[in-house]
Amino acid sequence: MKNRILISTILFLTMWCANGVAKTPKQSVIKPSGLEVGEVVSSFPVGFDMMIAGKKQFVAFYDAKRQMTVAARRINSDKWEYRKLDSFVGWDSHNYITMTTDNEGYIHLSGNMHNDTLVYFRSEKPYDIQSLKRIKTMTGDDEYRVTYPTFMRDRENRLIFHYRSGGSGDGYELYNIYDQKTRTWKRLINEALINGRSADNTMSAYMSGPVLGPDGVFHLIWVWRNTGDCSSNHTLSYAKSPDLIHWESIRGEKVELPITLNDSVLYVDPTPVKGGLFNPGIKIGFDSQKRIIIGYHKFDRNGNNQLYIARFENNDWRLAQITDWKHRWYFSGYGSMPANIWIAAPHVIGDGKLAFEYKHYKEGNGILLIDENTLKIVGQQPSKEAIPAHFLKPTSGYPNMQVKTLVKNGYLLRWETLSVNQDRKPTEDTPPTKLVLYKL
Numbered sequence: 001m002k003n004r005i006l007i008s009t010i011l012f013l014t015m016w017c018a019n020g021v022a023k024t025p026k027q028s029v030i031k032p033s034g035l036e037v038g039e040v041v042s043s044f045p046v047g048f049d050m051m052i053a054g055k056k057q058f059v060a061f062y063d064a065k066r067q068m069t070v071a072a073r074r075i076n077s078d079k080w081e082y083r084k085l086d087s088f089v090g091w092d093s094h095n096y097i098t099m100t101t102d103n104e105g106y107i108h109l110s111g112n113m114h115n116d117t118l119v120y121f122r123s124e125k126p127y128d129i130q131s132l133k134r135i136k137t138m139t140g141d142d143e144y145r146v147t148y149p150t151f152m153r154d155r156e157n158r159l160i161f162h163y164r165s166g167g168s169g170d171g172y173e174l175y176n177i178y179d180q181k182t183r184t185w186k187r188l189i190n191e192a193l194i195n196g197r198s199a200d201n202t203m204s205a206y207m208s209g210p211v212l213g214p215d216g217v218f219h220l221i222w223v224w225r226n227t228g229d230c231s232s233n234h235t236l237s238y239a240k241s242p243d244l245i246h247w248e249s250i251r252g253e254k255v256e257l258p259i260t261l262n263d264s265v266l267y268v269d270p271t272p273v274k275g276g277l278f279n280p281g282i283k284i285g286f287d288s289q290k291r292i293i294i295g296y297h298k299f300d301r302n303g304n305n306q307l308y309i310a311r312f313e314n315n316d317w318r319l320a321q322i323t324d325w326k327h328r329w330y331f332s333g334y335g336s337m338p339a340n341i342w343i344a345a346p347h348v349i350g351d352g353k354l355a356f357e358y359k360h361y362k363e364g365n366g367i368l369l370i371d372e373n374t375l376k377i378v379g380q381q382p383s384k385e386a387i388p389a390h391f392l393k394p395t396s397g398y399p400n401m402q403v404k405t406l407v408k409n410g411y412l413l414r415w416e417t418l419s420v421n422q423d424r425k426p427t428e429d430t431p432p433t434k435l436v437l438y439k440l
Helices: 004-012
Strands: 016-020 022-024 035-040 050-051 056-062 068-074 081-088 095-100 108-110 114-116 121-122 133-134 147-153 157-167 168-181 184-187 204-212 218-225 234-243 267-269 282-284 291-301 304-314 314-321 341-342 347-350 353-360 364-371 377-381 403-407 411-417 433-439
Touching: 035 056, 035 068, 050 095, 050 403, 050 411, 056 095, 056 108, 056 411, 056 433, 068 108, 068 341, 081 133, 095 147, 108 147, 108 157, 157 204, 168 204, 204 234, 204 282, 218 282, 234 291, 267 291, 267 304, 267 314, 282 347, 291 341, 304 353, 353 377
Parallel strands: none
Antiparallel strands: 016 022, 035 433, 050 056, 056 068, 068 081, 095 108, 108 121, 114 147, 121 133, 147 157, 157 168, 168 184, 204 218, 218 234, 234 267, 282 291, 291 304, 304 314, 341 353, 347 353, 353 364, 364 377, 403 411, 411 433
16 A cells, blocks of 8 residues: 555645756646546456556556456557457456566556466567567466566566465465566576465465665565455564565574464564454554564454554564554455555654554544654644545445545546455446546
8 A cells, every 4th residue: 555645745746856946847638627548347446557657658457348458648648549458357356457667668567366377468569558468477387376466676676576376375475587688587586485385284474565665675574364264364474685585584583485484583463363463454664763663453452453563672573552442343254355444654754753644444534643762642633635535526426436546656547436345246237437547
């Protein structure tokens, strides 16, 4: 999830400086009413993607017929070109689309997978969606049960692709690296980074990261899950790496790969099964001394959901309960779940304070101001909505629609869908909604 404070800065930025001289941004060809991209499936939510590369803007989405589609336009144009790809989505909200370009401008796109065979496309010409071609394999190994595809860069700006092989509660994390000269993929490391499989048990890791921190090190956190039931999450853990290949504990202890549950030196908070750890609710932040701080939520001793911050101090993890709420949201079950509690990564705001933003189904929304030294609440502010309120009101007229948005590079992508239905087919068919792009 994105840092809402950073997004807010992007949205309201109206001027920038280059070489000390203030400049006014060029006028966009996009009108205040927005630029329609197309019609999209609305019976369930699923993630789309967009990017700017090679003086073009690209949007990847599922159209009204559920077909994976890429649209492209020149930044100074309001005309889209389209490329329909041979991949169709069902009703699974895990099956988001992700795309990037390599250092030569070739487009890489993946998605529509939840424990499925690899879906991967690459263009045969730079910045050209018409030349997108399905590539059946990357390495040829462990590509039949793929979930959570992610493109990222290492410290040398090389393209990395990582994903989970296997199912929820029974999987392992793999990393590939792209060779631009040969335009082929190979394993970054020969084995899995994290493996939940053992002779007497199976589980999988649900991760946040790796994130390249201000200290120049990659930081990774995760919870373990024993089964597909999200209530079986447990044991918040952490590891760091200078290069995504060699990994160690917060204390600098070397860890042999693959990482397993037996690596207790990586434990941050050994919360048990049904202890309230929610895998989307773990976030990586940093304090003013560039130390990692982990924001998360779990049950307290009374069984109520509380916000926590973990920071490494005096050779051990300090676990600080931040809130004292009186409500219990007990989550369980399979498939995509609504997030009744949402958090952003804690981050520095100056004057010795951290900001920890949340949305709570009972407590409302807000930003907690935390003393950086004591990790105690010293104030609270209302949430600063990253997106202007009028964009968040459904307009399609169909009952129970929710607004979905994506913000990147100063642009807002907006569409409407029904809520998650644990990845089951909805009981009703809904009309498609408009996918519209706005310049902010």
